[in-house]
Amino acid sequence: MGFISYIKDFFRESHKFKELKDFQGIDFADAQYHNLVIGNRVPGISITIVKEGKPVLQKGYGHSSVERKTYVDPKNTAFRIASISKCITGLALGKMVEEGIVHWDDSFYNYVSYYPKKKYDFTLGQLASHTAGMRGYRGKEFALNKPYSIKDSIEVFKDDPLVFEPGNGYLYNSYDFVLLSLAMQEACGIPFEDYVREKILIPLGMKRTFTPREINSSFSKGRKSLKTDFYTRNSTGLKKAVAVNNHYKLAGGGYLSTSADIAKMGQAILEQKLLAKETYEQLLTAQTIHGKPTYYGFGFQVSEDPDGRAFVGHVGNSVGAYTNFFVYPNESVVISILINATDPKVQSYLDDTISAVLREDFP
Numbered sequence: 534m535g536f537i538s539y540i541k542d543f544f545r546e547s548h549k550f551k552e553l554k555d556f557q558g559i560d561f562a563d564a565q566y567h568n569l570v571i572g573n574r575v576p577g578i579s580i581t582i583v584k585e586g587k588p589v590l591q592k593g594y595g596h597s598s599v600e601r602k603t604y605v606d607p608k609n610t611a612f613r614i615a616s617i618s619k620c621i622t623g624l625a626l627g628k629m630v631e632e633g634i635v636h637w638d639d640s641f642y643n644y645v646s647y648y649p650k651k652k653y654d655f656t657l658g659q660l661a662s663h664t665a666g667m668r669g670y671r672g673k674e675f676a677l678n679k680p681y682s683i684k685d686s687i688e689v690f691k692d693d694p695l696v697f698e699p700g701n702g703y704l705y706n707s708y709d710f711v712l713l714s715l716a717m718q719e720a721c722g723i724p725f726e727d728y729v730r731e732k733i734l735i736p737l738g739m740k741r742t743f744t745p746r747e748i749n750s751s752f753s754k755g756r757k758s759l760k761t762d763f764y765t766r767n768s769t770g771l772k773k774a775v776a777v778n779n780h781y782k783l784a785g786g787g788y789l790s791t792s793a794d795i796a797k798m799g800q801a802i803l804e805q806k807l808l809a810k811e812t813y814e815q816l817l818t819a820q821t822i823h824g825k826p827t828y829y830g831f832g833f834q835v836s837e838d839p840d841g842r843a844f845v846g847h848v849g850n851s852v853g854a855y856t857n858f859f860v861y862p863n864e865s866v867v868i869s870i871l872i873n874a875t876d877p878k879v880q881s882y883l884d885d886t887i888s889a890v891l892r893e894d895f896p
Contacts, residue, residue, distance in 0.1 A: 558893030559590050562886035570595035575855075575877050576764045576771055577605040579612060579792040583800055583867040584895050591793065597873065598762040599771070611741055611748055611789040612761055612871035613779070615849025617858045619710055620798065621733060621742075622784040623832020625725075626661055626717065627812040628732045635720045637815065637831070641665075644716040649691050655699040660713040661831035662703075662820045666695030669706035676852050678776050683715050683725060686781035703820070703827040710785030710832075717784075726783060737801050742790040745780045761789075763853020765875040774853035774875055786851050792869040799860045799867030802845065817845045839884050842891060850876045857883055864891055 556564050562582075569575050577595035581588060593605025597612075629635050635644070637658035642648065651666075659665035667690070674689060681689075690708050697704070718725040726744050734742050763774040779787035805813050819826045819835040828836040833845045842861055846868075849856035855877055857870040868887055872879070 558889050561889040562590060563592070565882055565886045565889075566592075566594045569879055569882060573770055574879055574882075575872050575874050577610075577761075577873050579605050579607045579610055579869075579871040581607050581792040581796040581867075581869045582890055583796050585865045586800060586804075588796075589895060590890070591796075598760065599764070600762065603760070606791075608791055608793045609741060610761055611743055611791055612856070612873050613763065613851055613854035614788050614790045614795065614858075614871060615786050615851035615854045615856050616707075617790075617795060617847045617849050617856050618784060618786050618788040619832040620847050620858065621729060621788060621832075622710055622714065622717075623661060623816050623830070624733050624798070624808065625729045626657065626713065626831060627808045627816050629717060629721065629728070630815075631809060631812055635717065637661075641712060641716050644719040645712070648687065648712070651695050653695060653698050655695070657713060657716055658831060659699045660709045660716075662827065662829055663705045663709055664701075664703050664820060664822065664827070665699045665709055665712075666697045666702065667704070667706055667708045667712065668693055668696050669704060669708070676775050676777050677781075678778050679781075680778055681781035683711060683718065683781055683783070686711055687715065701822065703822055703829070705829070707782050707785035711782055714784035733807070736807055737797050739790065739794040739797055742788060742794045744783055745778065745787060745789065748789050761873050763873050763875075765853065766877055771874060777852045779851070786849065790871075792871050795858055795869035795871070796867050799846070799858065799869065802860050803862060803865060803867060838887065840888055840891070848880070855879070857887075859887065861891065866891060 566578050566580060576599050577597050580590055580592050582590040591607050593607050595605060597603045597605050597610045630637060635657055638656050640654050640656055655665040714725040721728050764771045765774040801807055816831045817833055817835055818830050819828050828834060834847050835845050837843055843863060844859045844861050846858040846860050852875055853873060855872040855874060859868045870883060
C-alpha cells in the first residue's frame with residue numbers, strides 16, 4: 534500500500550469511526566480494526582478470518598514498524614504469536630503420541646531423568662493441561678533476554694517445589710511447556726523445533742511460521758518485509774518493547790507467524806486434518822479438577838465466548854505481542870488476530886468484532 538492510498542484509507546475509515554454503530558458484520562470489524570490503529574491503541578494488526586474454508590477478511594492494519602513506516606501484510610508479516618504457540622505444541626504432542634514415541638500418561642521423568650525429583654510425579658498430559666503443579670513467572674522472568682536453550686532454561690525454576698499435587702489443581706503457566714518440549718525432544722532424539730517443522734508446519738503449509746532464531750536469520754538474508762518491531766504502552770503512548778529472547782519457551786510462547794498461517798492451522802483443526810479424530814478429542818477436551826472444568830485441554834483453551842459460542846484456541850500475551858486464535862466448530866469459522874504490542878487492553882473491542890462477524894449471514 535502506497536502512502537497516498539494509506540491517507541485515503543485513513544480519512545475514509547475516520548468517517549467510519551463517526552458512524553460505527555451503523556456498520557455490521559465484516560464492515561463493523563474492518564472499521565473497528567482501523568479505529569484501533571488510528572486511535573493509537575495499537576501499532577499494527579494482522580487479521581485473517583475464514584468461514585467454511587474461505588477468507589472473508591484478510592487484511593493488515595497499521596504498521597509492522599512505526600519508525601520504518603512498513604505496513605502489515607497478513608500473509609507475510611510475522612508477529613510474535615505468544616501463547617498460540619501452545620496450540621502448535623499440542624498438535625505436535627498429538628502427532629508424537631500417534632507415532633508411539635510418547636503417551637499422554639507417561640511420566641515426565643521417563644524422558645528427563647536429570648530433572649530434580651519433586652515430591653510428586655507428573656505426566657506429559659498434566660504439563661500440557663497446566664495441572665502438573667509448576668509455578669508461573671516471577672519478577673522479570675516474563676521478559677528474560679538470555680540465549681537459553683530449552684534444556685539450559687530449566688536452571689531458572691528446576692529447584693522450586695511444585696505448588697500443588699499434580700492433578701489436584703490448575704495453574705496456567707509457560708514453564709509447563711518448557712518441560713513438555715524438553716521431554717518431547719529427548720523422546721524423539723531431535724530438537725523440538727525440527728520435529729514441529731517436519732510434522733506440523735510443513736504438512737500444514739505454514740511457511741511463514743518461525744522460531745526466533747529462524748526469523749533473525751531470514752532478516753540477515755534480506756527478507757526485510759517480514760521484520761516486525763514490537764511495542765508496549767506507557768502513559769505517553771506506544772514505545773519500543775524491551776528486548777527478549779523467547780527461544781527457550783518456544784513451545785509455550787516463542788513462535789512467530791502470520792495471521793494467514795495461524796488460520797491454516799485453525800482450518801486443519803476444523804477439518805481434523807493431520808491427526809486422527811481420537812487425537813483431536815483428547816487435545817480438545819477440557820480437563821476437570823474435582824469435577825469442575827478447567828476450560829483447558831492439551832495446549833488449547835476449550836471454552837465459550839461472551840455470547841456463549843463454543844470455541845477452541847488460545848489468547849496470548851507476551852512482550853510486544855497480543856493475540857487471539859479462535860476456532861468455532863459450530864459456525865465453521867476460524868479467527869486469527871495478531872497485534873505487535875504487549876497487552877494493549879483491547880480485548881473487549883476484539884470481542885465486539887468477533888461477535889459481529891459471527892452474526893453475519895454469509896452467502
